[in-house]
Amino acid sequence: MFALRRWWDRHAARAGVASLVIVLAWAMRQSQGAFIYEIYQVLTSPLHPGLTQAERLENAYVLELQQRVIELENQNRSLRENIDYAANQGQVTVAAVIGRGADNWWQQITVNKGTNDGITEGDMVTGPGGLVGRVTSASANTSQVLLITDPVSQMGVKVSRSRALGVVRGNVDGRVVMQFFETTPDVKPGDVIVTSSYSRLFPQGVPVGRIESMDLKKSPAPEAVIQLSSPLSFLEWVTIHPFEAKTDVNAPPAEIADDSSTTP
Amino acid sequence: MTTSKGKSQLSDFQKTCLNIAIVLGSGLLCLLLSPMRFPGIELLGVAPNWLLIWVVIWSIHHPIVDGAIAGIVLGLLQDGLTGPFPTHALSLMIVGMLTARLQRQRLIQENVVLVAFIVFGMAVVAATTMALQMSLRHLLWPNSPYLTLWQIWRTHQRVALSSAILSSLWTPAIYYPLHRWWKSL
Structure with a gap:
């Protein structure tokens, strides 16, 4: 003592x-x-890629689109009313990549837009080419994006041509592997992979990549290596789309109704 | 840190304040360098482990308990920057304790090359601790996110070697200023 x-x-x-x-x-x-x-x-x-350049590119793109629209306007007047293009475009946020994973085991990036710009947890992030990942946490002016190559990241996908379903999982070594649900999926190298409607964390139909090689004899499920269409290792700009996950994956499982409490 | 030579004009209180500022500032600098990838810093997609360098240098100048505490604190902060599992607090705590223990046996004598070698070894130790945590999770818990043990350890090889080389090469950049400051105290 x-x-x-x-x-x-x-x-x-x-x-x-x-x-x-x-x-x-x-x-x-x-x-x-x-x-x-x-x-x-x-x-x-001071090191962030300048917005002016992005805006200039965007302006050039808008100009090109305007010219195309003028040409197509006459033919498409009736169809154009159905396309809610502007409303759809108004919601996306363009953000610059300002950092990579703070460790060599995580596949994540930091972008320079946060809750002040309306980014919330669970938003989908795409880059030139296709899916990049989703926002896992957001502070006032930054947000963390978990890349689809991270082992924690999993999503339901399908082969665009044959509708064969499967799950894409990241790997610690940065490769992306697709596991099929069927034992004999209809699939061949070069097939396009998109997110499926079973994916809870991503909207369906977003392009992910192409099949590079496959091992159909693999047990328990056939596997294929995916070549991602988005260049994750040298991304500079990403687009953030608002998306509400269908279920809250972080929530505890729903309480099971207990019969013993109601019956005497 | 305890004795003052009295050759500078700063009072003890001022020195303590300055020391706290330098310790916190250098730690924060290492923390901010972690997500950064400026050109020429990557080797096989792997960046130096700045926090590990800081913990090793701190532990060389401090007793075992302080080394462990610094490791836990910086590990928790790095967890905040990445994800909660596998935790960095464990690996950096082991690094801090091992380095302080090596120093107690007077193996390091203000030799920057030797410090760089220790950083090299400790980077391998830290990567191994992380891979062990992942392997245990894979073996003991159901629905692990990792596909196979073989993949974890192949990645471990790549991460351990590249981060060890890069971290030990960057060691002098942090070692010299901090070492000179703590010597002058």
């Missing part, structure tokens, strides 16, 4: 500081490093 008292007298301040620092670090971890990412965003802001 006396020894404990003496230890406390001598080390009270150090122990207090140490536990305080650990609690702070824990809080930082629970908040997904939002504070650190905010500082990161401010400090790296």
Whole structure:
């Protein structure tokens, strides 16, 4: 007891500081490093790819579209009314990639738009070519995007040609593997893979990639290696689409009705 | 950190404040460098482990308990930047304790090459701790996100080797300023 008292007298301040620092670090971890990412965003802001260039590209694109629209307008007047193009375009957010995974085991990127720009957790992220990933956490001005090459990331997909269904899983080594539900799927190299309607975290019909090679004898399920259509290793700009996941994957399972409580 | 040579004009209080600022500032700098990939920093898609370098340098100058605490704190922060599992707190705590233990046996004598070698070894230790956590999760819990053990350890090979090489090459950049400061205290 006396020894404990003496230890406390001598080390009270150090122990207090140490536990305080650990609690702070824990809080930082629970908040997904939002504070650190905010500082990161401010400090790296001079390095972000300039918006002016993007806007110029966008303007050129808009100009081209306008010219096309003028040409097609006469033919398509009746059809055009059905296409709610503007409303659809108004919702997407273009964001610059400002950081990669803070560790070599995670496949994630940091982008410079956050909750201030209407980004919420679960939004879908696409890049030139196709699907990139989804937003896993968002602070005021940054958000973390989990890439589809991460092992934690899984999604339901289908082969566009034959409608063969399967699941795409990331790998720790950055490759993407598709596991089929059927034992003899109708599939060949070069087939286009899109997200299926069974995917809870992504809307259906978003292009993911092409089949590079496959191993149909693999047990328990046939597998195929997917070549992603989006160049994940050198992305500079991504597009964020608002999307509500169909079910909250983080929620605890629904309570099962207990019959014993109702019956006497 | 305990004795002052009295050659500078700063009072002890000012020195303590400056020390806290430098420790926090350098730690934050390493934290902010982690998600950054400036040109020429990547090797096989792997970047240096800045926090590991910081923990090793801190542990060289401090006792085992302090090394472990620094490892836990920075590990939790890195968890915040990435994901909760596998945790970095465990791997960086082991790194801090091992380095402080090596230092107690007077194996490191202010030799930057030796420090770089220790960073090399500790990067391998840290990557192995991460891979072990993933393997245990894969073996012991159902529905693991990882496909096979073989893949985890093949990635471990790549990550451990590249991050060890890169981290040890970047060690002097953080070692010299911090070492000089702690020496002057």
